[in-house]
Amino acid sequence: MIRRLLLAVALAFAVPALAQDNSIVVASTTSTQDSGLFGDILPLFKRSTGIDVKVVALGTGQALDVGRRGDADVVFVHARSEEEKFVAEGFGVKRHPVMYNDFIVVGPRSDPAGVGKARDVVEALHIIRDKGLPFISRGDRSGTHVAELKLWKEAGIDLERDKGLWYKSIGQGMGAALNTASAADAYVLTDRGTWLSFKNKGGLAILVQGDKRLFNQYGVMLVNPAKHPHVKKAKGQQFIDWLIAREGQDAVANYKINGEQLFFPNAGDPNA
Amino acid sequence: MPENLSALDLVLTGDPALFAIVRLALVVSLSAVLLAALIGVPLGAAIALSSFRGRDAAIVFLNAMMGLPPVVIGLIVYLALSRSGPLGEWGLLFTPQAMVIAQTILVTPIIAALARQTIEDLWLEYRDELTAMDVRPLRRITTLVWDARFSLITALLAGFGRAAAEVGAVIIVGGNIDGFTRTMTTAIALETSKGNLPLAIGLGLVLIAIVLAVNGLAWALRRAAERLAG
Numbered sequence: 001m002i003r004r005l006l007l008a009v010a011l012a013f014a015v016p017a018l019a020q021d022n023s024i025v026v027a028s029t030t031s032t033q034d035s036g037l038f039g040d041i042l043p044l045f046k047r048s049t050g051i052d053v054k055v056v057a058l059g060t061g062q063a064l065d066v067g068r069r070g071d072a073d074v075v076f077v078h079a080r081s082e083e084e085k086f087v088a089e090g091f092g093v094k095r096h097p098v099m100y101n102d103f104i105v106v107g108p109r110s111d112p113a114g115v116g117k118a119r120d121v122v123e124a125l126h127i128i129r130d131k132g133l134p135f136i137s138r139g140d141r142s143g144t145h146v147a148e149l150k151l152w153k154e155a156g157i158d159l160e161r162d163k164g165l166w167y168k169s170i171g172q173g174m175g176a177a178l179n180t181a182s183a184a185d186a187y188v189l190t191d192r193g194t195w196l197s198f199k200n201k202g203g204l205a206i207l208v209q210g211d212k213r214l215f216n217q218y219g220v221m222l223v224n225p226a227k228h229p230h231v232k233k234a235k236g237q238q239f240i241d242w243l244i245a246r247e248g249q250d251a252v253a254n255y256k257i258n259g260e261q262l263f264f265p266n267a268g269d270p271n272a
Numbered sequence: 273m274p275e276n277l278s279a280l281d282l283v284l285t286g287d288p289a290l291f292a293i294v295r296l297a298l299v300v301s302l303s304a305v306l307l308a309a310l311i312g313v314p315l316g317a318a319i320a321l322s323s324f325r326g327r328d329a330a331i332v333f334l335n336a337m338m339g340l341p342p343v344v345i346g347l348i349v350y351l352a353l354s355r356s357g358p359l360g361e362w363g364l365l366f367t368p369q370a371m372v373i374a375q376t377i378l379v380t381p382i383i384a385a386l387a388r389q390t391i392e393d394l395w396l397e398y399r400d401e402l403t404a405m406d407v408r409p410l411r412r413i414t415t416l417v418w419d420a421r422f423s424l425i426t427a428l429l430a431g432f433g434r435a436a437a438e439v440g441a442v443i444i445v446g447g448n449i450d451g452f453t454r455t456m457t458t459a460i461a462l463e464t465s466k467g468n469l470p471l472a473i474g475l476g477l478v479l480i481a482i483v484l485a486v487n488g489l490a491w492a493l494r495r496a497a498e499r500l501a502g
Contacts, residue, residue, distance in 0.1 A: 025366055025447075034466050039450070056366060056447035070355035071365050175465025182467075200467030228355055230363065 023052035024235045027064075027072035029143055030173040032218070033057035035193035035262055041251040045242055051235050059173065061141025067091055067221070070228030073236035076243075078143035078191075078218045092221035096244050097272035099252050099263040100217045103147055104195060105208035106178075107133075107187035115187060116207035122155040124208045129157055132166040134186035136177050139169030147216065148189045154213060178204070191216055193262040217272050218263070220244070243267070279474020289451070294482060297455040300368055300442070301435035304375030305383075308431055312380045313424060316387030317413045320395055334388065337381030342374075346444035349374040353445065366447040371455070374441040379431040386427035391416050425494055429487055436483050456482070 032038055033055055042053050056066065060077040067075040068091045075092065077083060086092045105124055107115055113131050118124035128135050138145040152159050159167070170180055174194045181188040182202035195206070208214075220240050225231040242248045244267035252265045266272045282290045319330060351357050353365040353373075364370045394416050402412050417424070439457035446453030448462060456479040463472040 025449075030465065034462075054366065054447070054449040054452055056449060069357075070360070173465050175467060179464070179467060198467040200469055230355065 022050060022235075023054055024073040024232050024239060025054045025056060025071070026074045026076055026239070027056050027058060027062075027066040028076040029060050029063060029078060030057050030175065031078070031144070031191045031194045032076065034173075034175055035191075035197045036257070037193065037252070037255055037263060040255045041248070044251050045239065045248070048247065049238055049242065051238065053239060059138070059140045059142030059144075060146065064091075067223045070223065070231065073223055073232045074220060074239055075223060076218065076220045078216055079146045080217055080219060082143075082146060083219045083221060087221060091224055091227060093224050095219045095221050096240060096267065097269060098218045098220050098243055098267055099249075099265045100215060100272065101192050101263050102209065103144065103189055103214040103216050104192055104206050105187060105189055106181065106195060106204045107207045108185040109203050109205040111205075111207055116205075118208060121151055121208050121211040121213055125152060125155040125157060128166075128187055129162055132164060134184055135167050136181045136184070136186045136188040137167060137169040138174065138177050139171045140173070142174070143216070144174060144189060144191060151189070151213060196257045196260060196262060217266075279471055279478055282474075283478060290478075292451060293454055293456060293459050294478070296368060296453070297436065297457070297479075298482070298486075300371045300375060300455060301432060303372045304379050304435045305428055305432045307372070307376045308379035308383050309428055311376075312383030312431075313387045313417060313427075314413070315380075316384040316389075317391045317417055319384075320388045320392035321409065321412060321416070331385075331388065334381055334385045338385050340378055340381065342378055342438040342440035343444070345374055345377050346441035349377065349441070349445045365445065366449060366453060368446065368453055370445040371442045371453060374445045375435045375438070378438065378441060379435050382434055383427050383431045386430060387417075387420075387424055390420050390423045390427065394420050422494055422498060425490055429490055432486060433483065436479070436486075 028038070034057070038053075038055050042055070046052060056063075056072065058066065060079045060082060063072075063075055063077050064082055064086050066072045067086065068089075075083075075086070076098070080095075083092070083095045087095050105115070105121060113127055113133050115124050115127050115133065118127060127133070137148060149159070168180070168186070170177060172180075174190055175198065177188050178190060178194070178198050179200055180186065182200050182204050185203060187207070192209075220243055222233065222236045222240055223231045225233045243252075249265035249267055252263050253261065255262055279290075281287075316334075319327070319334070349370060350365065352359050353362065353370050354360055355363075355365070364373070398416065398419075402415070407415065437457065439461055442453075442455055443458045443461060446455070446458065448454050448458040454462070456475060460472050460475045460479070463469075463475060
Protein backbone atom coordinates (compact mmCIF):
# COMPACT_ATOMS: atom_id res chain seq x y z
CA MET A 1 0.00 0.00 0.00
CA ILE A 2 2.63 2.52 1.12
CA ARG A 3 4.92 1.39 -1.65
CA ARG A 4 2.22 1.90 -4.23
CA LEU A 5 1.54 5.36 -2.94
CA LEU A 6 5.22 6.20 -3.05
CA LEU A 7 5.31 4.97 -6.62
CA ALA A 8 2.33 7.16 -7.48
CA VAL A 9 4.11 10.16 -5.98
CA ALA A 10 7.27 9.35 -7.90
CA LEU A 11 5.26 9.04 -11.11
CA ALA A 12 3.44 12.28 -10.46
CA PHE A 13 6.80 13.98 -10.31
CA ALA A 14 8.48 12.15 -13.15
CA VAL A 15 5.82 12.04 -15.86
CA PRO A 16 5.20 15.78 -16.30
CA ALA A 17 8.94 16.40 -16.28
CA LEU A 18 9.27 14.12 -19.29
CA ALA A 19 6.19 15.46 -21.02
CA GLN A 20 7.39 19.04 -20.64
CA ASP A 21 9.90 18.77 -23.44
CA ASN A 22 7.73 19.71 -26.36
CA SER A 23 5.56 22.40 -24.89
CA ILE A 24 5.42 26.12 -24.26
CA VAL A 25 3.56 28.15 -21.64
CA VAL A 26 1.39 30.96 -22.95
CA ALA A 27 0.06 33.54 -20.49
CA SER A 28 -3.18 34.79 -21.93
CA THR A 29 -6.50 36.29 -21.01
CA THR A 30 -9.72 34.82 -19.74
CA SER A 31 -11.50 36.07 -22.87
CA THR A 32 -9.45 33.91 -25.24
CA GLN A 33 -9.92 30.84 -23.07
CA ASP A 34 -13.52 31.29 -21.88
CA SER A 35 -14.71 32.07 -25.42
CA GLY A 36 -13.41 28.65 -26.52
CA LEU A 37 -10.94 30.08 -29.07
CA PHE A 38 -7.91 28.23 -27.70
CA GLY A 39 -9.78 24.95 -27.45
CA ASP A 40 -10.49 25.33 -31.15
CA ILE A 41 -7.18 26.55 -32.63
CA LEU A 42 -4.52 24.95 -30.40
CA PRO A 43 -5.18 21.40 -31.65
CA LEU A 44 -4.56 22.72 -35.19
CA PHE A 45 -1.22 24.20 -34.11
CA LYS A 46 -0.29 20.95 -32.39
CA ARG A 47 -1.16 18.96 -35.49
CA SER A 48 1.16 21.00 -37.68
CA THR A 49 4.06 21.38 -35.22
CA GLY A 50 3.65 18.75 -32.49
CA ILE A 51 4.00 21.46 -29.83
CA ASP A 52 1.70 21.47 -26.80
CA VAL A 53 0.56 24.92 -25.75
CA LYS A 54 -0.17 25.27 -22.05
CA VAL A 55 -2.43 28.23 -21.52
CA VAL A 56 -2.56 30.04 -18.20
CA ALA A 57 -5.60 32.31 -18.49
CA LEU A 58 -5.48 35.49 -16.40
CA GLY A 59 -6.37 39.15 -16.80
CA THR A 60 -4.08 41.08 -19.16
CA GLY A 61 -2.27 42.84 -16.29
CA GLN A 62 -1.58 39.58 -14.48
CA ALA A 63 -0.61 37.79 -17.70
CA LEU A 64 1.97 40.49 -18.42
CA ASP A 65 3.27 40.13 -14.85
CA VAL A 66 3.70 36.39 -15.38
CA GLY A 67 5.75 37.26 -18.48
CA ARG A 68 7.78 39.83 -16.54
CA ARG A 69 8.69 37.20 -13.96
CA GLY A 70 9.73 34.84 -16.75
CA ASP A 71 7.06 32.27 -15.97
CA ALA A 72 5.70 32.12 -19.53
CA ASP A 73 7.32 31.86 -22.97
CA VAL A 74 4.69 33.86 -24.83
CA VAL A 75 2.15 36.50 -23.74
CA PHE A 76 -1.09 36.89 -25.72
CA VAL A 77 -3.26 39.74 -24.41
CA HIS A 78 -5.41 42.73 -25.31
CA ALA A 79 -4.30 46.15 -24.06
CA ARG A 80 -2.06 47.82 -26.60
CA SER A 81 -0.68 50.52 -24.29
CA GLU A 82 0.29 47.92 -21.68
CA GLU A 83 1.82 45.66 -24.36
CA GLU A 84 3.93 48.49 -25.75
CA LYS A 85 5.13 49.26 -22.24
CA PHE A 86 6.02 45.58 -21.77
CA VAL A 87 8.17 45.64 -24.91
CA ALA A 88 9.68 49.06 -24.11
CA GLU A 89 10.76 47.77 -20.69
CA GLY A 90 12.58 44.98 -22.47
CA PHE A 91 10.39 42.13 -21.20
CA GLY A 92 8.90 41.41 -24.62
CA VAL A 93 10.83 41.01 -27.86
CA LYS A 94 8.30 42.49 -30.29
CA ARG A 95 4.56 43.04 -30.33
CA HIS A 96 2.61 41.46 -33.19
CA PRO A 97 -1.06 42.33 -33.78
CA VAL A 98 -3.13 39.14 -34.18
CA MET A 99 -6.85 39.80 -34.26
CA TYR A 100 -9.61 42.01 -32.95
CA ASN A 101 -13.16 41.87 -31.77
CA ASP A 102 -15.16 44.48 -29.94
CA PHE A 103 -16.42 45.41 -26.53
CA ILE A 104 -20.12 45.76 -25.84
CA VAL A 105 -22.13 47.12 -22.94
CA VAL A 106 -24.67 44.64 -21.64
CA GLY A 107 -27.39 45.27 -19.10
CA PRO A 108 -30.95 44.32 -18.15
CA ARG A 109 -33.06 43.66 -21.25
CA SER A 110 -35.91 45.79 -19.89
CA ASP A 111 -33.44 48.72 -19.62
CA PRO A 112 -35.87 51.16 -17.94
CA ALA A 113 -33.22 53.92 -17.91
CA GLY A 114 -32.82 53.80 -21.67
CA VAL A 115 -29.08 53.13 -21.78
CA GLY A 116 -29.66 51.20 -25.01
CA LYS A 117 -31.09 54.30 -26.67
CA ALA A 118 -27.86 56.25 -26.26
CA ARG A 119 -26.21 57.42 -29.50
CA ASP A 120 -22.81 56.11 -28.47
CA VAL A 121 -20.93 54.58 -25.56
CA VAL A 122 -20.02 57.97 -24.08
CA GLU A 123 -23.67 58.96 -23.77
CA ALA A 124 -24.48 55.52 -22.34
CA LEU A 125 -21.88 55.96 -19.61
CA HIS A 126 -23.30 59.39 -18.78
CA ILE A 127 -26.77 57.90 -18.31
CA ILE A 128 -25.35 55.17 -16.05
CA ARG A 129 -23.46 57.72 -13.95
CA ASP A 130 -26.25 60.33 -13.83
CA LYS A 131 -28.94 57.84 -12.80
CA GLY A 132 -26.60 55.86 -10.56
CA LEU A 133 -27.41 52.59 -12.34
CA PRO A 134 -25.57 49.54 -10.96
CA PHE A 135 -22.36 49.03 -12.95
CA ILE A 136 -19.97 46.09 -12.48
CA SER A 137 -16.28 46.82 -13.05
CA ARG A 138 -13.68 44.08 -13.44
CA GLY A 139 -11.30 46.06 -11.25
CA ASP A 140 -8.44 43.62 -11.98
CA ARG A 141 -6.11 45.47 -14.41
CA SER A 142 -7.35 43.21 -17.19
CA GLY A 143 -7.54 44.41 -20.80
CA THR A 144 -11.27 44.93 -20.39
CA HIS A 145 -10.72 46.91 -17.19
CA VAL A 146 -8.11 49.10 -18.88
CA ALA A 147 -10.54 49.69 -21.76
CA GLU A 148 -13.35 50.53 -19.34
CA LEU A 149 -11.26 53.13 -17.51
CA LYS A 150 -10.29 54.68 -20.84
CA LEU A 151 -13.96 54.94 -21.84
CA TRP A 152 -14.93 56.73 -18.61
CA LYS A 153 -12.08 59.14 -19.28
CA GLU A 154 -13.20 59.73 -22.88
CA ALA A 155 -16.67 60.43 -21.52
CA GLY A 156 -15.15 63.14 -19.34
CA ILE A 157 -16.25 61.36 -16.17
CA ASP A 158 -13.92 61.45 -13.19
CA LEU A 159 -14.53 58.09 -11.54
CA GLU A 160 -12.54 58.96 -8.45
CA ARG A 161 -14.97 61.79 -7.77
CA ASP A 162 -18.20 60.28 -9.07
CA LYS A 163 -18.11 56.65 -8.16
CA GLY A 164 -20.58 55.71 -5.49
CA LEU A 165 -22.44 52.64 -4.43
CA TRP A 166 -23.61 52.20 -8.03
CA TYR A 167 -20.05 51.43 -9.18
CA LYS A 168 -19.06 47.97 -8.00
CA SER A 169 -15.45 46.92 -8.54
CA ILE A 170 -15.31 43.14 -8.06
CA GLY A 171 -11.68 42.36 -8.89
CA GLN A 172 -12.51 39.19 -10.79
CA GLY A 173 -12.56 37.72 -14.30
CA MET A 174 -14.99 38.44 -17.13
CA GLY A 175 -17.17 35.43 -16.35
CA ALA A 176 -17.50 36.38 -12.68
CA ALA A 177 -18.38 39.95 -13.69
CA LEU A 178 -21.11 38.66 -16.05
CA ASN A 179 -22.44 36.29 -13.38
CA THR A 180 -22.62 39.21 -10.96
CA ALA A 181 -24.34 41.48 -13.48
CA SER A 182 -26.76 38.71 -14.37
CA ALA A 183 -27.69 38.21 -10.72
CA ALA A 184 -27.97 41.92 -9.92
CA ASP A 185 -29.50 43.28 -13.17
CA ALA A 186 -26.46 45.49 -13.53
CA TYR A 187 -24.58 47.00 -16.48
CA VAL A 188 -21.16 45.74 -17.49
CA LEU A 189 -18.57 46.17 -20.25
CA THR A 190 -17.57 42.85 -21.81
CA ASP A 191 -15.80 41.55 -24.90
CA ARG A 192 -18.12 40.05 -27.47
CA GLY A 193 -16.37 36.66 -27.53
CA THR A 194 -16.92 35.94 -23.85
CA TRP A 195 -20.49 37.22 -24.10
CA LEU A 196 -21.38 34.94 -27.04
CA SER A 197 -20.10 31.85 -25.29
CA PHE A 198 -21.43 32.81 -21.84
CA LYS A 199 -24.22 30.52 -20.67
CA ASN A 200 -25.75 32.34 -17.70
CA LYS A 201 -27.03 35.44 -19.50
CA GLY A 202 -30.28 35.53 -17.50
CA GLY A 203 -32.07 38.80 -18.22
CA LEU A 204 -29.03 40.49 -19.77
CA ALA A 205 -28.89 41.76 -23.35
CA ILE A 206 -26.53 43.82 -25.54
CA LEU A 207 -27.39 47.50 -25.16
CA VAL A 208 -24.46 49.37 -26.72
CA GLN A 209 -22.30 48.22 -29.63
CA GLY A 210 -20.72 49.38 -32.87
CA ASP A 211 -18.95 52.48 -31.48
CA LYS A 212 -15.40 52.63 -32.86
CA ARG A 213 -14.17 53.39 -29.33
CA LEU A 214 -15.21 49.82 -28.45
CA PHE A 215 -12.54 48.28 -30.68
CA ASN A 216 -10.59 45.49 -28.94
CA GLN A 217 -7.19 44.55 -30.37
CA TYR A 218 -5.20 41.46 -29.36
CA GLY A 219 -1.43 41.25 -29.57
CA VAL A 220 1.18 38.54 -29.00
CA MET A 221 4.77 38.80 -27.75
CA LEU A 222 7.68 36.48 -27.09
CA VAL A 223 9.08 36.93 -23.57
CA ASN A 224 12.59 38.31 -23.97
CA PRO A 225 15.20 35.50 -23.69
CA ALA A 226 17.78 38.19 -22.93
CA LYS A 227 15.98 38.78 -19.60
CA HIS A 228 14.96 35.18 -18.99
CA PRO A 229 17.42 32.74 -20.63
CA HIS A 230 15.24 29.65 -20.08
CA VAL A 231 12.47 31.02 -22.35
CA LYS A 232 11.76 28.51 -25.11
CA LYS A 233 12.67 30.96 -27.81
CA ALA A 234 12.40 28.79 -30.92
CA LYS A 235 9.11 27.10 -30.00
CA GLY A 236 7.57 30.31 -28.69
CA GLN A 237 8.50 32.11 -31.90
CA GLN A 238 7.11 29.18 -33.90
CA PHE A 239 3.74 29.70 -32.17
CA ILE A 240 3.77 33.43 -32.88
CA ASP A 241 4.75 32.86 -36.52
CA TRP A 242 1.95 30.34 -36.93
CA LEU A 243 -0.58 32.67 -35.33
CA ILE A 244 0.20 35.63 -37.59
CA ALA A 245 0.64 33.61 -40.79
CA ARG A 246 -2.10 32.34 -43.07
CA GLU A 247 -2.77 29.11 -41.17
CA GLY A 248 -3.30 30.67 -37.76
CA GLN A 249 -5.21 33.64 -39.14
CA ASP A 250 -7.59 31.30 -40.96
CA ALA A 251 -8.03 29.24 -37.81
CA VAL A 252 -9.00 32.39 -35.89
CA ALA A 253 -11.45 33.46 -38.59
CA ASN A 254 -13.04 30.03 -38.75
CA TYR A 255 -13.90 29.90 -35.05
CA LYS A 256 -17.63 30.50 -34.74
CA ILE A 257 -20.37 30.06 -32.17
CA ASN A 258 -23.85 29.55 -33.65
CA GLY A 259 -22.51 30.72 -36.99
CA GLU A 260 -21.20 33.97 -35.55
CA GLN A 261 -17.51 34.80 -35.95
CA LEU A 262 -15.89 35.83 -32.63
CA PHE A 263 -12.48 37.18 -33.62
CA PHE A 264 -11.29 38.91 -36.80
CA PRO A 265 -7.68 38.29 -37.86
CA ASN A 266 -5.68 41.41 -38.70
CA ALA A 267 -2.01 40.46 -38.33
CA GLY A 268 -1.29 42.23 -41.62
CA ASP A 269 -2.54 45.62 -40.38
CA PRO A 270 0.53 47.72 -39.49
CA ASN A 271 -1.59 50.13 -37.43
CA ALA A 272 -3.28 47.48 -35.29
CA MET B 273 -14.56 19.88 -21.40
CA PRO B 274 -17.23 19.41 -24.09
CA GLU B 275 -19.93 22.07 -24.25
CA ASN B 276 -23.59 21.45 -23.59
CA LEU B 277 -23.08 18.20 -21.74
CA SER B 278 -24.18 17.58 -18.19
CA ALA B 279 -21.76 16.15 -15.66
CA LEU B 280 -23.87 12.98 -15.63
CA ASP B 281 -23.35 12.56 -19.39
CA LEU B 282 -19.63 13.01 -18.88
CA VAL B 283 -19.55 10.30 -16.21
CA LEU B 284 -21.78 7.90 -18.12
CA THR B 285 -19.91 8.28 -21.41
CA GLY B 286 -16.57 7.94 -19.63
CA ASP B 287 -15.39 11.30 -20.94
CA PRO B 288 -11.56 11.11 -21.11
CA ALA B 289 -11.10 14.78 -20.17
CA LEU B 290 -13.16 14.30 -17.02
CA PHE B 291 -11.26 11.18 -16.07
CA ALA B 292 -7.92 12.91 -16.59
CA ILE B 293 -9.10 15.68 -14.26
CA VAL B 294 -10.28 13.21 -11.62
CA ARG B 295 -7.03 11.25 -11.87
CA LEU B 296 -4.91 14.38 -11.46
CA ALA B 297 -7.04 15.62 -8.55
CA LEU B 298 -6.58 12.28 -6.77
CA VAL B 299 -2.86 11.95 -7.52
CA VAL B 300 -2.14 15.51 -6.34
CA SER B 301 -4.24 15.33 -3.17
CA LEU B 302 -3.15 11.82 -2.17
CA SER B 303 0.52 12.63 -2.83
CA ALA B 304 0.20 15.72 -0.65
CA VAL B 305 -1.47 13.69 2.13
CA LEU B 306 1.23 11.02 1.95
CA LEU B 307 4.08 13.54 2.11
CA ALA B 308 2.29 15.48 4.84
CA ALA B 309 1.83 12.25 6.83
CA LEU B 310 5.53 11.41 6.53
CA ILE B 311 6.35 14.81 8.02
CA GLY B 312 3.32 15.46 10.22
CA VAL B 313 2.92 12.19 12.13
CA PRO B 314 6.53 12.03 13.44
CA LEU B 315 6.40 15.76 14.17
CA GLY B 316 3.11 15.45 16.07
CA ALA B 317 4.40 12.40 17.98
CA ALA B 318 7.65 14.14 18.88
CA ILE B 319 5.79 17.13 20.30
CA ALA B 320 3.37 14.85 22.14
CA LEU B 321 6.15 13.01 23.97
CA SER B 322 8.58 15.81 24.61
CA SER B 323 8.66 18.61 27.09
CA PHE B 324 10.52 21.78 26.29
CA ARG B 325 10.25 25.48 26.98
CA GLY B 326 7.55 27.03 24.82
CA ARG B 327 5.80 23.74 24.19
CA ASP B 328 2.37 25.28 24.83
CA ALA B 329 3.14 28.05 22.39
CA ALA B 330 4.31 25.50 19.82
CA ILE B 331 1.05 23.57 20.18
CA VAL B 332 -1.07 26.71 19.83
CA PHE B 333 0.97 27.66 16.77
CA LEU B 334 0.57 24.22 15.21
CA ASN B 335 -3.17 24.20 15.85
CA ALA B 336 -3.50 27.68 14.36
CA MET B 337 -1.64 26.56 11.23
CA MET B 338 -4.54 24.23 10.49
CA GLY B 339 -6.28 27.39 9.35
CA LEU B 340 -3.61 28.48 6.86
CA PRO B 341 -5.34 30.40 4.04
CA PRO B 342 -4.80 28.45 0.79
CA VAL B 343 -4.53 31.62 -1.30
CA VAL B 344 -1.65 32.89 0.84
CA ILE B 345 0.18 29.57 0.68
CA GLY B 346 -0.46 29.53 -3.07
CA LEU B 347 1.09 32.97 -3.41
CA ILE B 348 4.12 32.12 -1.30
CA VAL B 349 4.77 28.92 -3.25
CA TYR B 350 4.19 30.85 -6.49
CA LEU B 351 6.78 33.47 -5.57
CA ALA B 352 9.24 30.79 -4.46
CA LEU B 353 8.88 28.68 -7.61
CA SER B 354 8.65 31.56 -10.07
CA ARG B 355 11.58 31.88 -12.47
CA SER B 356 12.34 35.14 -10.68
CA GLY B 357 12.08 33.44 -7.26
CA PRO B 358 14.66 31.57 -5.18
CA LEU B 359 13.67 28.13 -6.55
CA GLY B 360 13.05 29.28 -10.13
CA GLU B 361 15.79 27.02 -11.45
CA TRP B 362 13.63 24.00 -10.73
CA GLY B 363 11.13 25.12 -13.36
CA LEU B 364 8.24 23.73 -11.34
CA LEU B 365 5.73 26.57 -11.56
CA PHE B 366 2.52 25.61 -13.40
CA THR B 367 3.15 21.86 -12.93
CA PRO B 368 1.38 19.21 -10.82
CA GLN B 369 4.49 19.05 -8.62
CA ALA B 370 3.98 22.67 -7.63
CA MET B 371 0.41 21.78 -6.66
CA VAL B 372 1.64 18.89 -4.50
CA ILE B 373 4.12 21.19 -2.75
CA ALA B 374 1.46 23.80 -1.96
CA GLN B 375 -1.02 21.21 -0.72
CA THR B 376 1.61 19.45 1.39
CA ILE B 377 2.23 22.75 3.19
CA LEU B 378 -1.52 23.14 3.78
CA VAL B 379 -2.08 19.58 4.97
CA THR B 380 1.00 18.99 7.15
CA PRO B 381 -0.17 21.15 10.09
CA ILE B 382 -3.58 19.44 10.08
CA ILE B 383 -2.06 15.98 10.28
CA ALA B 384 0.62 17.05 12.77
CA ALA B 385 -1.84 18.80 15.09
CA LEU B 386 -4.36 15.93 15.08
CA ALA B 387 -1.58 13.33 15.45
CA ARG B 388 -0.14 15.29 18.37
CA GLN B 389 -3.47 15.21 20.21
CA THR B 390 -4.17 11.54 19.46
CA ILE B 391 -0.72 10.36 20.50
CA GLU B 392 -0.61 12.56 23.57
CA ASP B 393 -3.90 11.03 24.81
CA LEU B 394 -2.46 7.57 24.25
CA TRP B 395 0.83 8.55 25.91
CA LEU B 396 -0.97 9.56 29.11
CA GLU B 397 -2.48 6.09 29.15
CA TYR B 398 0.79 4.19 28.45
CA ARG B 399 3.28 6.46 30.15
CA ASP B 400 3.80 4.45 33.34
CA GLU B 401 4.09 1.20 31.49
CA LEU B 402 6.54 2.47 28.87
CA THR B 403 8.60 4.29 31.49
CA ALA B 404 8.71 1.25 33.77
CA MET B 405 9.89 -0.91 30.88
CA ASP B 406 12.57 1.71 30.21
CA VAL B 407 11.67 1.96 26.51
CA ARG B 408 13.91 4.35 24.59
CA PRO B 409 12.31 7.59 23.24
CA LEU B 410 12.39 6.66 19.55
CA ARG B 411 10.91 3.26 20.31
CA ARG B 412 8.20 4.94 22.39
CA ILE B 413 7.19 7.03 19.40
CA THR B 414 6.99 4.08 17.01
CA THR B 415 5.04 2.03 19.57
CA LEU B 416 2.52 4.81 20.15
CA VAL B 417 2.13 5.62 16.44
CA TRP B 418 1.55 1.93 15.73
CA ASP B 419 -1.02 1.65 18.51
CA ALA B 420 -2.77 4.83 17.39
CA ARG B 421 -2.73 3.87 13.71
CA PHE B 422 -6.49 3.45 13.40
CA SER B 423 -7.22 6.80 15.02
CA LEU B 424 -4.57 8.45 12.87
CA ILE B 425 -6.50 7.49 9.75
CA THR B 426 -9.01 10.16 10.73
CA ALA B 427 -6.21 12.71 10.78
CA LEU B 428 -5.15 11.64 7.27
CA LEU B 429 -8.74 11.88 6.06
CA ALA B 430 -9.08 15.38 7.50
CA GLY B 431 -5.95 16.28 5.56
CA PHE B 432 -7.30 14.68 2.40
CA GLY B 433 -10.56 16.59 2.78
CA ARG B 434 -8.65 19.84 2.93
CA ALA B 435 -6.53 18.96 -0.12
CA ALA B 436 -9.40 17.71 -2.25
CA ALA B 437 -11.61 20.71 -1.51
CA GLU B 438 -9.24 23.64 -1.87
CA VAL B 439 -8.96 25.70 -5.02
CA GLY B 440 -7.10 28.84 -3.91
CA ALA B 441 -3.60 27.37 -3.82
CA VAL B 442 -3.72 24.95 -6.76
CA ILE B 443 -5.16 27.47 -9.19
CA ILE B 444 -2.33 29.94 -8.46
CA VAL B 445 0.61 27.52 -8.60
CA GLY B 446 -0.88 25.14 -11.18
CA GLY B 447 -2.39 27.73 -13.52
CA ASN B 448 -5.45 25.57 -14.32
CA ILE B 449 -3.86 24.43 -17.61
CA ASP B 450 -6.18 22.29 -19.71
CA GLY B 451 -5.08 18.65 -19.72
CA PHE B 452 -2.10 19.32 -17.44
CA THR B 453 -2.90 21.05 -14.15
CA ARG B 454 -6.69 21.22 -14.23
CA THR B 455 -8.24 19.49 -11.23
CA MET B 456 -11.83 19.09 -10.07
CA THR B 457 -11.93 22.32 -8.08
CA THR B 458 -10.25 24.46 -10.73
CA ALA B 459 -12.52 22.97 -13.41
CA ILE B 460 -15.53 23.91 -11.27
CA ALA B 461 -14.19 27.47 -10.92
CA LEU B 462 -13.67 27.65 -14.70
CA GLU B 463 -17.14 26.37 -15.61
CA THR B 464 -18.64 28.85 -13.13
CA SER B 465 -16.79 31.69 -14.85
CA LYS B 466 -18.10 30.49 -18.21
CA GLY B 467 -21.61 30.78 -16.81
CA ASN B 468 -22.06 27.03 -17.16
CA LEU B 469 -23.57 26.69 -13.70
CA PRO B 470 -25.30 23.31 -14.18
CA LEU B 471 -22.02 21.68 -15.30
CA ALA B 472 -20.19 23.36 -12.39
CA ILE B 473 -22.70 21.96 -9.90
CA GLY B 474 -22.57 18.56 -11.58
CA LEU B 475 -18.77 18.47 -11.30
CA GLY B 476 -19.18 19.49 -7.66
CA LEU B 477 -21.39 16.48 -7.06
CA VAL B 478 -18.82 14.23 -8.79
CA LEU B 479 -16.14 15.64 -6.45
CA ILE B 480 -18.29 14.98 -3.39
CA ALA B 481 -18.87 11.42 -4.61
CA ILE B 482 -15.12 10.89 -5.01
CA VAL B 483 -14.38 12.22 -1.51
CA LEU B 484 -17.12 9.95 -0.17
CA ALA B 485 -15.63 6.97 -2.00
CA VAL B 486 -12.15 7.63 -0.62
CA ASN B 487 -13.57 7.88 2.91
CA GLY B 488 -15.59 4.71 2.44
CA LEU B 489 -12.50 2.88 1.23
CA ALA B 490 -10.49 4.11 4.20
CA TRP B 491 -13.23 2.96 6.57
CA ALA B 492 -13.40 -0.47 4.97
CA LEU B 493 -9.61 -0.84 5.14
CA ARG B 494 -9.66 0.14 8.79
CA ARG B 495 -12.36 -2.37 9.58
CA ALA B 496 -10.53 -5.15 7.75
CA ALA B 497 -7.26 -4.28 9.47
CA GLU B 498 -8.92 -4.18 12.89
CA ARG B 499 -10.35 -7.61 12.31
CA LEU B 500 -6.94 -8.94 11.31
CA ALA B 501 -5.39 -7.35 14.36
CA GLY B 502 -8.07 -9.10 16.42
